[in-house]
Amino acid sequence: MKLLLKFCLLSYAIFSLNKVNAQITPYEASNKVATTTYAEAIKYYESLAKSYPKQSKLYTYGKTDFGKPLHLLVLSKDGIVDPVAVKKANKRVLLINNGIHPGEPEGIDASMMLARDLLKGNRLPSDVVIAIIPIYNIDGSHNRTSTSRANQNGPVEYGFRGNGRNYDLNRDFIKSDSQNSKAFQLIFNTWQPEVFVDTHxxxxxxxxYTMTLIPTQKDKLNKELSTYISKTMVPDLYKSMAKKGYEMVPYVNSISNSPDAGISGFMESPRYSTGYAALHNSLSFMPETHMLKSFDKRVDATYKLLESYVEITQRDAKIIGENKAKADADVAKQVNFPLEFKLNRSTFDTITFHGFNAKQKPSDVSGLSRLYYDRNDPFTRTIRFYDKYEPVASVNKPIAYIIPQAWENVIELFKLNRVKMQRLTQNTTIEVEMYYIVDYKTAPRPYEGHYNHSAVKLDTVVQKIKFFEGDYVVYVNQPTNRYIVETLEPQGIDSYFNWNFFDSVLSQKEHFSAYIFEDTAAELLKKDPELKAKFESAKAADPEMQKSAQAQLNFIYKNSDYYEPTFNRYPIGRLVKNVPLNLK
Known part of the structure; x- marks a missing residue:
């Protein structure tokens, strides 16, 4: 009997030890020099969820270009781990995304330790549900080397920035070429986080500094969110981190070659994760640890910053929820929407900056003068911080946009983003504003798989357009208005048009044969005195046109009913008169 008891006690001790060891992260087990692999991370989170079944649940969503789903660990003190139940319980959601650039892996390891410590120490907040994406770029995390981040100090091995299709996923949140992006948007819009953090x-x-910070640009946020993030949340994050031994600074986006000449706030457009989150009135942040600090310090700083987010979101859970509700209501009623911003270089604040003096010395490679930062010559000085952005382009929303059902990629993304849509129940001719693309610039080289457009110039024409049964009507009276307007207005910096969704409308489909159209053009001029006067006036003003028979035929063709009205016509209609429509 005693022998059996000793055996049972030994077995229990071995089981307990194995359970403790199972909760040691691979990062910790490596003496803090290695980052966790994808397989290790998922196994670790599965073990955590199994060890704490009431307070945690590990979900999977969609799939990625690597063929794997995105995982999401949800932590909740009282066991409410269903997204609908979370909203009914009036809890805030803090979403943490890791490994969008797997060569920047601090968040991967910090989040694993934070989840364990919150569960093990019974430290989960009562009013905040924490949702963690272990590794977003699963594809890139498998492409491990020790060389792709040439300027980075560790870890010993890490993933690659590009995913399986060589996309930088932090440029993919509007165009959504990757399955990763679609799976992320499913997570984001299912859980609707009030606070979002993407680690870099x-x-x-x-x-x-070890840690720098990019918050959502305050000047493009709804006023309730802007006031809170700039006056309360960001200052308190700085105070919290200073107490924990990591004084922070805004992301060092230098105005010139050296930060001591001044730095500027970052304007994240919707292609970025935080810019995308801002379209949904989420307070979003991109912490950026400093590449040259040791990996263990970077992980520790990330851990402490994530911990600070938990603490502040719990402390301010009520006001964060109220601000989000006000912002959603305001945006649903908002009329004018800025589409592009410019940094105001005449307005700045001053901040204390701890740097190293930039100097020049002969290069060992070229023998020419080269820049270096002298770590033996640190400085503390006051520098300028430029962080005021002003809108330089804006648009008034229509009553609704009408989207022909042929544009399936637009419809799919709107559904993912919880945009409310209705469909026409019958073919209907509707008077709408239609844009004609008058001019635009196209990048000479591809960027993230696209030849992006920019500098779009539009001509707005009121036309009666026949739309068809099943076409989509999107009323612009929703909390998702910013997402709707900034993607559908062609002049928006990250509009679907600028990401080439509608390039097929930029090519003419029908033409004329000159020898046949000669007779047709002559007949048109005889029958239409107004066209003839317009033609003669144009020819008189253009000597080159006078010398070209083809140019003269082109002019008549383009000003006749034979010329296709859809050429260069943006296909989305803007409904500006509140007319009744048959919808379902």
């Missing part, structure tokens, strides 16, 4: 590592100049 910086590139750039050398300075004394």
């Amino acid at each position: 590592t910086s590139n750039g100049s050398d300075y004394q």
